[in-house]
Amino acid sequence: MANPKTFKTKHAGNLPLPVFFPDATRAVLKTLDSVDIENTKTPGVLVNTYHLIKDLGKIILKKHAGVAKFMSWQGGTISDSGGFQVMSIAKQPGSKGKITDEAVTFQVPGQPKVKLTPEDSIAFQMLLDTDMVVVLDDFTPPDASYEYAKETVERTLLWARRSKDEFERICKEKKIAQEDKPYILGVVQGGKYQDLRAYCAQELVKIGFDGAGFGGWPINTSGSFDYESAQTIKDNSPKDYLLYGLGIGKPHEIVALVNMGYHIFDCVLPTRDARHKRLYVYNAKSMDEINVQSPDFYSYFVPDKQKHYSSPQAVSTACDCHLCTNYTASYLAHLFRIGDHTAARLATIHNLRFYSILMEKLRVR
RNA sequence: GCUAGGGUGGUGGAGUGGUCUAACACACGAGACUGUAAAUCUCGCGCCGCAAGGCUUCGGGGGUUCAAAUCCCUCCCCUAGCA
Numbered sequence: 001m002a003n004p005k006t007f008k009t010k011h012a013g014n015l016p017l018p019v020f021f022p023d024a025t026r027a028v029l030k031t032l033d034s035v036d037i038e039n040t041k042t043p044g045v046l047v048n049t050y051h052l053i054k055d056l057g058k059i060i061l062k063k064h065a066g067v068a069k070f071m072s073w074q075g076g077t078i079s080d081s082g083g084f085q086v087m088s089i090a091k092q093p094g095s096k097g098k099i100t101d102e103a104v105t106f107q108v109p110g111q112p113k114v115k116l117t118p119e120d121s122i123a124f125q126m127l128l129d130t131d132m133v134v135v136l137d138d139f140t141p142p143d144a145s146y147e148y149a150k151e152t153v154e155r156t157l158l159w160a161r162r163s164k165d166e167f168e169r170i171c172k173e174k175k176i177a178q179e180d181k182p183y184i185l186g187v188v189q190g191g192k193y194q195d196l197r198a199y200c201a202q203e204l205v206k207i208g209f210d211g212a213g214f215g216g217w218p219i220n221t222s223g224s225f226d227y228e229s230a231q232t233i234k235d236n237s238p239k240d241y242l243l244y245g246l247g248i249g250k251p252h253e254i255v256a257l258v259n260m261g262y263h264i265f266d267c268v269l270p271t272r273d274a275r276h277k278r279l280y281v282y283n284a285k286s287m288d289e290i291n292v293q294s295p296d297f298y299s300y301f302v303p304d305k306q307k308h309y310s311s312p313q314a315v316s317t318a319c320d321c322h323l324c325t326n327y328t329a330s331y332l333a334h335l336f337r338i339g340d341h342t343a344a345r346l347a348t349i350h351n352l353r354f355y356s357i358l359m360e361k362l363r364v365r
Numbered sequence: 366g367c368u369a370g371g372g373u374g375g376u377g378g379a380g381u382g383g384u385c386u387a388a389c390a391c392a393c394g395a396g397a398c399u400g401u402a403a404a405u406c407u408c409g410c411g412c413c414g415c416a417a418g419g420c421u422u423c424g425g426g427g428g429u430u431c432a433a434a435u436c437c438c439u440c441c442c443c444u445a446g447c448a
Contacts, residue, residue: 025401046400084400092402108402134400187400218399225399246400253399268401275404276397306393337392344404 004242004263007044008183009076009131011068015043016363017242017263020254020355021078022271026051027071030271031345032352034073039322040352041360044076046266047128049121049136050085050106054114058127066129078266079130081121081163082106083187083215084247087139099138101158118159119166126170130182132264134213134246135163137187142217149191153200156189156215157207164207185244187215188233197229201236211242214262218248225253227260234261251280251358255292258362270355274347277304277336280354281316290318292361298354303329303347304336321353322346 006014022029022037024045029037037045047067056070064070068077082104089106090097096107103117118136125133138155141148167184170176186204190196201212214233220226234243244264245257254265270280279301284290291297301315302308311329323332323346335343 023401030401030404048401051401078400080400082400085402088400089402106402111402137400139400213400215400244400249399265400267399268403269399272398272401272403272405276406277404278398339404341404348404 002240003261004240007076007131007242007264009044010066010129011073012043012075015076018254018258018359018362019043019076019264020359021046021076021264021266022352022355023048023266023268024071024073025268026055027067029348029352030275031341031348034071036322036345036349037352038074040349041356042075042352043356043359044078044131045073046078046080047130048080048082048085049124049128050082050089050114050116052128053082053116053120053124054112058124061127066127068129077128077130078132078264079125079128079134080246080266081118081125081134081136081187082116083134083137083139086137087141087217091139091141099155101155104136104138118163122163122166123170126167126174126182132183132185132210132242133167134185135160135187135209137189137213137215140189140191140216142191142219142221144191146193146196149189149193149196153190153196156187156200157203160186160204160209161207164209183210183242185209185211185213185242187213187246188229189215190229191216192220192226192229194228194232197232198236201233205236205238209241211244211264212237213244213246214248214257215246218245218253225249225256227256230257230260230262251292251298251355254358255297255362270351271348274351275344277302277347279303279315279347279350282318282354282357284318287318287320287357290357290361292358301329303333303343305333308333315350319350319353319357321350323350324353 005017007017007019008014021044022042025048027047029045085106086104089108090099090104098105103115106114121136136159138152140152171181186209188197188200190200212233214230218226242264243262245262247267248265249267280298281301282290282298308329313329314324315329316324332346
């Protein structure tokens with residue numbers, strides 16, 4: 001039982017770990033197409049069960065042999081279960097969403113009501129034909145009481161067992177060979193309560209998964225990153241487990257978790273920040289000088305500032321992305337100021353390349 | 366030169382006697398964003414001050430009034446039309 005070194009994919013072979021998969025929630029990475037994503041040396045993307053079940057539907061998917069082919073994507077894919085939407089939609093104050101042991105119901109005004117059971121989520125993810133499927137989980141809110149956190153853990157475990165059963169049932173029904181099965185990930189809830197985290201992780205191991213996800217909100221109520229829970233999950237997982245920081249995170253947080261032994265990450269930050277005019281830049285003059293283990297290895301660069309209006313420099317000389325090799329910071333500032341969508345595209349490309357460089361640097365340790 | 370309409374903050378533009386540092390918007394500045402209901406949201410934006418608060422503004426000058434961006438006189442400037 002050795003530490004995993006690669007992530008097996010259907011379309012891109014074995015990807016060296018660790019990996020960061022940005023979020024193409026609705027089978028598109030906002031502002032980019034699949035060729036753009038590939039050019040940022042991004043190895044894979046995450047898609048979302050709740051959003052695709054609502055927007056895409058099973059019938060369309062069946063004609064396209066999986067979401068990767070549908071979006072003409074050559075890299076790896078992971079599907080999220082809809083577990084995050086249990087928190088971001090169903091548990092929002094005023095939401096008409098409902099969570100029971102049987103299922104979660106999402107209701108966003110103006111959008112179709114979606115009811116999702118753990119079995120539905122797995123079945124749809126198998127239809128998406130991704131390289132890793134994730135069990136539906138009951139998200140522990142960051143401010144949850146011990147009693148409520150325990151309730152979410154128990155429901156998460158209940159759903160995990162049902163998800164695993166459904167997974168095996170479908171694999172058998174479709175006669176999927178052992179080596180062709182996608183990875184299936186259990187998700188650890190429990191919030192800040194370490195005994196609940198440990199219990200949840202241990203029970204998931206008994207059910208039998210390929211890896212464990214650090215679930216819930218990774219930032220505690222005082223605003224700092226919850227490394228303690230990450231460590232507890234690591235300590236209660238088998239050596240050969242894939243460890244996945246769900247929705248994580250900022251570059252220095254990823255570095256810390258990779259150092260801890262985590263392998264897989266996804267996050268909206270690089271793409272959303274890019275659209276919000278925040279670019280990540282290495283504090284280095286060239287790619288070779290980047291040292292991601294140093295405390296302040298990166299900074300934010302906000303192009304839409306008067307001081308950059310006439311800058312003839314590239315955003316970063318330590319970056320080989322489409323933006324940095326072809327355009328000046330001044331031109332990017334101009335595109336943002338006039339509100340042209342090309343600005344968001346170029347910034348997104350840049351931030352994705354920042355993250356792919358980060359993971360490259362973390363691989364050659 | 367005559368006639369008419371105008372001159373308000375970094376910009377566009379409200380306001381036509383008191384509750385005006387002056388709506389709203391843009392621009393500018395600061396911040397947030399973590400398994401995407403987010404190409405979004407929050408805050409600031411005359412000057413001094415941490416704040417309470419104080420001070421100064423509506424082309425220039427003068428006047429009327431308890432009170433003027435708002436009314437009157439005059440000068441300067443802009444736009445359109447006519448000479």
